[in-house]
Structures are given as structure tokens and as C-alpha cells.
Amino acid sequence: MRKFFAIARREWLSYFYSPLGYIVLAAFWFVNGFIFSTILGYLSQPGARSLQPLATIFNNTFFWIFMLFFIPVITMRLISEERKSGSIETLLTSPVTSATIVLGKFAAAFAFYAVLWLPVAAYALILNHFMTIDLRIVLSSLLAVLLLGAYFLAVGTFASSLSKNQIVAAILGFVMIIVIFSAGLVQTLVNDPAVKDAFSYLTIWDHMDDFARGVVDTRHIVYYVSSAALFLYLAQATLEAKKGQ
Amino acid sequence: MIDVDHFTMKYYGPPAVDDISFSIPEGAIVGFLGPNGAGKTSTMRVLAGYLSPTEGEIRIAGHDVVRESIAARTAIGYLPENVALYPEMRVREYLAYRADLEGVRRSDRAARVSDVMERCLIADVAEKTAGTLSKGYKQRVALAGALVHRPPILILDEPTVGLDPKQIIKIRELIKELGRERTVLLSTHILPEVEAVCDQVLIIDRGKIVGQGTPDELRRRGSGASIVRAVFAGDVPARDVLSAIDGVRAIEETRTDGETRVRIEAAEGIDVREAVFRQAVENRWVMRELAGETATLEDVFVRLTTRDQGEAESAHA
Numbered sequence: 001m002r003k004f005f006a007i008a009r010r011e012w013l014s015y016f017y018s019p020l021g022y023i024v025l026a027a028f029w030f031v032n033g034f035i036f037s038t039i040l041g042y043l044s045q046p047g048a049r050s051l052q053p054l055a056t057i058f059n060n061t062f063f064w065i066f067m068l069f070f071i072p073v074i075t076m077r078l079i080s081e082e083r084k085s086g087s088i089e090t091l092l093t094s095p096v097t098s099a100t101i102v103l104g105k106f107a108a109a110f111a112f113y114a115v116l117w118l119p120v121a122a123y124a125l126i127l128n129h130f131m132t133i134d135l136r137i138v139l140s141s142l143l144a145v146l147l148l149g150a151y152f153l154a155v156g157t158f159a160s161s162l163s164k165n166q167i168v169a170a171i172l173g174f175v176m177i178i179v180i181f182s183a184g185l186v187q188t189l190v191n192d193p194a195v196k197d198a199f200s201y202l203t204i205w206d207h208m209d210d211f212a213r214g215v216v217d218t219r220h221i222v223y224y225v226s227s228a229a230l231f232l233y234l235a236q237a238t239l240e241a242k243k244g245q
Numbered sequence: 246m247i248d249v250d251h252f253t254m255k256y257y258g259p260p261a262v263d264d265i266s267f268s269i270p271e272g273a274i275v276g277f278l279g280p281n282g283a284g285k286t287s288t289m290r291v292l293a294g295y296l297s298p299t300e301g302e303i304r305i306a307g308h309d310v311v312r313e314s315i316a317a318r319t320a321i322g323y324l325p326e327n328v329a330l331y332p333e334m335r336v337r338e339y340l341a342y343r344a345d346l347e348g349v350r351r352s353d354r355a356a357r358v359s360d361v362m363e364r365c366l367i368a369d370v371a372e373k374t375a376g377t378l379s380k381g382y383k384q385r386v387a388l389a390g391a392l393v394h395r396p397p398i399l400i401l402d403e404p405t406v407g408l409d410p411k412q413i414i415k416i417r418e419l420i421k422e423l424g425r426e427r428t429v430l431l432s433t434h435i436l437p438e439v440e441a442v443c444d445q446v447l448i449i450d451r452g453k454i455v456g457q458g459t460p461d462e463l464r465r466r467g468s469g470a471s472i473v474r475a476v477f478a479g480d481v482p483a484r485d486v487l488s489a490i491d492g493v494r495a496i497e498e499t500r501t502d503g504e505t506r507v508r509i510e511a512a513e514g515i516d517v518r519e520a521v522f523r524q525a526v527e528n529r530w531v532m533r534e535l536a537g538e539t540a541t542l543e544d545v546f547v548r549l550t551t552r553d554q555g556e557a558e559s560a561h562a
Contacts, residue, residue: 003348089290089325
């Protein structure tokens with residue numbers, strides 16, 4: 001456990017040693033702040049209906065653009081940089097399992113991702129001070145954001161294990177996330193009800209709609225957690241297989 | 246402490262390490278010599294648990310490097326050939342991180358880190374970030390990282406590369422000191438380093454072990470002949486006279502600048518210096534120099550590695 005925290009801590013700190021972490025934070029906070037102020041503007045109009053103002057934050061085009069573009073940027077460095085610089089040799093000859101390495105790095109990326117969402121929690125509290133909002137919906141939406149984030153970050157971690165080049169890792173991660181994201185589209189293209197059903201299970205934005213309505217469906221949770229676990233396993237297997245290359 | 250049994254390492258093409266076996270006892274400092282591409286780094290990486298052997302069984306302090314990898318890795322401090330630190334981390338911070346990875350108890354950590362910084366002469370850069378250090382400092386920071394958990398076995402891949410002569414001497418002293426209580430395997434190109442530091446030498450070439458023993462043994466075994474050089478004033482018929490001496494096998498003679506220089510090769514174990522001196526006195530030659538030549542480890546190294554190369558080439562032909 002000590003070793004896990006040592007790896008996670010080093011990885012976490014390295015987000016703040018390079019400009020990358022600050023750029024991602026600034027860009028994300030700016031966009032979310034902008035969306036929040038738009039919501040406030042809307043709510044300030046006389047006669048505005050104010051049922052789920054915050055759901056907008058989790059379900060708008062900006063949110064999806066962020067998830068598709070920025071998550072690979074958050075994860076691209078994780079394993080590829082160590083392989084490029086050669087520091088992976090020291091790491092892999094320490095008495096640490098490759099699973100601990102992958103989990104430690106993933107945990108750091110996840111913590112950074114969670115920090116990105118902190119202001120949104122603050123927005124909810126601010127709104128709650130001035131009007132009545134359904135906090136359960138806020139919580140279920142935040143849960144969805146964290147689960148989806150864990151899933152995509154795991155995909156990005158796997159992508160990072162595939163290449164020594166961070167840019168290549170980011171592009172691979174982006175492509176994989178796009179494919180996963182688009183898998184839901186297949187249901188609109190096929191007629192076979194069984195296939196349609198299977199792909200509707202994979203339709204991420206439908207899941208998000210459920211969460212945004214306050215519905216916490218365990219099937220969705222199982223889907224995200226098991227998919228994240230699968231990609232972390234793949235990252236670990238790749239790390240082992242590429243030793244010495 | 247280190248037992249290697251029929252170890253083979255293959256990548257693509259001919260094996261990088263071809264069925265070698267050796268064993269290193271506890272407390273020995275062993276120099277691992279060989280030309281570039283001989284298989285040194287492959288072997289060290291397998292010992293350190295970074296690569297898996299293609300074939301063979303390797304035990305580190307009794308632990309199999311494949312089946313009990315974590316236990317084997319705990320027993321080892323490894324300095325890789327290519328030192329890579331995290332450029333943004335401070336030296337003290339980096340060593341604390343390494344201590345955590347190695348499972349050093351948190352209460353011991355600060356003391357251990359200060360101790361290795363002291364020993365590796367890097368205390369003056371403790372608060373600097375690794376990216377700003379010179380190559381020599383980086384090398385020593387990495388060495389400190391390999392020592393921080395006080396492993397019983399050290400595997401050092403070219404530990405003195407990039408150091409200045411003064412630092413080299415200090416690091417050799419450190420390695421010698423460490424070798425008193427630990428088992429050390431170090432690879433190097435620098436032959437005097439081996440003579441200065443190591444109790445045992447292992448020479449590897451083209452994936453095979455071609456020489457093994459103490460530096461003295463290798464020198465004695467390696468030369469195969471004893472050589473004497475002499476210089477006489479003026480032109481003297483040295484070859485004709487000296488070839489009569491018992492045991493002399495060959496003499497080379499050169500005349501330059503009013504001197505006659507000879508190189509006398511005698512059978513192994515026969516010292517012809519006294520006989521040469523007596524002949525010079527009898528013939529009233531003026532002797533300017535007389536020296537017995539001992540084979541250096543360098544000679545042995547060159548002979549062992551080139552001979553093998555010749556054989557390998559004829560085998561391929």
C-alpha cells in the first residue's frame with residue numbers, strides 16, 4: 001500500500017510540475033464556469049422553470065468534448081513517459097508489482113480528474129443557497145461523471161502503455177474513447193432486437209441521461225467499473241509484455 | 246548469493262547470452278567484463294528482474310528471479326546502464342520515493358536518505374532538482390537510489406561512467422567498502438577499475454564466458470609466456486648471443502638511435518633476466534634497461550576476446 005501511494009503521489013505531483021496540468025485545469029474551469037453563468041442567466045429570467053439546472057453541466061456538448069479530448073491528455077504521460085526516459089527500468093526492478101504501478105498511476109490521474117470537478121460541487125452548494133435544487137440529482141450526476149471518468153481514464157492509461165510517444169498515446173486514447181462513445185450509435189443502425197439491446201447497454205449518453213435524472217442504475221455502474229478494470233488489466237499486461245523494449 | 250544456471254537470452258537472431266553458468270559467493274566483488282554487445286547488460290537486466298530469461302534458472306539470494314521475482318528484487322540494488330531520474334524531482338525527494346518503493350520503514354527513511362547522500366557524495370545537491378544536475382551527479386544519485394534499502398546484493402552496470410577522475414576514485418572506494426558486507430557485481434569497460442576494485446573477474450564475449458578467476462590468476466594464465474625487454478647501447482649482436490639462453494623461444498631485435506632493443510619471449514614461468522644480464526657482462530655490452538614484463542589484464546582481455554572472435558568466425562565460415 002505504501003508503494004501504491006508513493007507511485008500515486010509522484011504521479012500526482014508531476015501534474016503540477018509541468019504546464020499541462022495548469023492548462024487543463026484552467027480550460028476546464030473556464031468552460032464550466034461559463035456554462036454555470038449561462039445557467040444563472042437563464043434562471044434569472046422571469047418565469048424560468050428551474051427543475052434541474054445542474055444537469056445541464058453534465059449533459060452538454062462541452063462536457064462531451066472535454067471527455068473525448070482532455071482525458072487522453074490527462075493520461076497520455078502516465079506510462080509512455082517512463083518508458084521513453086527509461087525510468088521504467090528502475091520502477092520495474094523495484095519490488096513493486098506491475099499492477100501496483102498501473103493502479104498508482106491511474107489513481108493519480110483519477111484524483112486530478114476529480115479535482116477538475118470540485119468547482120461544480122461548489123456551484124451546486126451556491127445554487128442551493130439561493131433556491132431549492134434536488135441535491136440527489138447533483139450527487140447522482142457527480143457519481144456518473146466520476147464513473148465515466150474512471151472508465152475513460154482507464155482507457156487512456158492503456159493507450160499510454162502502448163507507445164513511448166506521448167502524442168501517439170494521446171491519439172490512441174482519443175480514438176479508443178471515440179470508438180467506445182460511438183458504439184451506442186450502432187443501435188440506431190441495426191434491426192435485430194438482440195443486437196440493438198446489446199448496443200443500447202453500451203450507449204453512454206443514455207446512461208448519463210439516467211444519472212442526470214437522478215436514476216442510479218446498478219447496471220450502468222457495473223458496466224463502468226468492469227470496463228475500467230478491463231482496461232487497467234490490459235495496461236498492466238502491456239507493461240509486462242513490453243519490458244526491456 | 247547469485248546462482249546462474251544454463252542461462253540463455255535470445256531476442257532476434259543469435260542468442261545475446263548463450264547458455265552460461267556461474268555463481269557468485271556472498272561478499273565477493275565481481276567485475277563483469279566484455280566488449281560492447283557481449284551480453285553484459287542483458288545478463289544484468291535479467292539478474293535485476295527487468296527481463297525474463299529465455300532459458301535457464303537464476304537465483305538471487307535463493308529466490309528464483311521468475312517465480313519469486315518480488316523477493317529477488319528486494320534483495321537487489323540495481324544501477325541501470327542508462328540512468329533516468331525524474332527531472333522535476335529534488336534529489337532528497339527522489340531518494341525518499343525510492344525508499345518507499347523498496348519498502349523502507351517510514352521511521353528510517355529520512356536517516357537512510359541522508360546516509361546514502363553522504364556516502365555517494367551528493368549531500369550538497371540534496372535540494373536541487375535532478376534535471377539540473379551534471380551527468381556525474383545523476384550517476385551518483387542513481388547509485389544512492391540503489392543503496393537506500395541496504396540490499397545484500399548490488400548490481401551496477403558501469404557505475405563510474407561519466408564521472409571525473411576524482412569522483413571515480415571516491416566511488417571505487419565506496420564500492421570496495423560496500424563489498425565488505427555485500428555481494429557486488431559490476432560491469433565496466435575500464436580494466437584498471439577491475440584490478441583496483443574486484444576480487445573476481447568474469448569475462449564474457451559473444452554471450453559466452455571466456456575467462457573467470459581472480460585478476461592475478463587471469464594475468465598468470467592469460468599471458469602464456471614471460472616477456473623480458475632489454476636495451477643496450479650501440480649496435481650489438483644481441484639476438485645471436487641471447488638466443489642461446491635456455492628457455493628462450495623468440496627474440497625481436499630493433500636498432501634505433503644507436504641503441505639495440507630486444508624483446509625476449511621465454512617459456513611460461515622461466516625468468517631469463519639474470520641470464521640476459523650475465524651475457525651482457527660477458528660480452529661487455531652497456532645495458533641501459535632491463536625489465537620483465539607482466540601481462541596486464543588488458544592483454545588477457547584482448548587475447549581472450551579476440552581469440553574467441555577468430556574461432557567464432559571460422560566456425561561460421
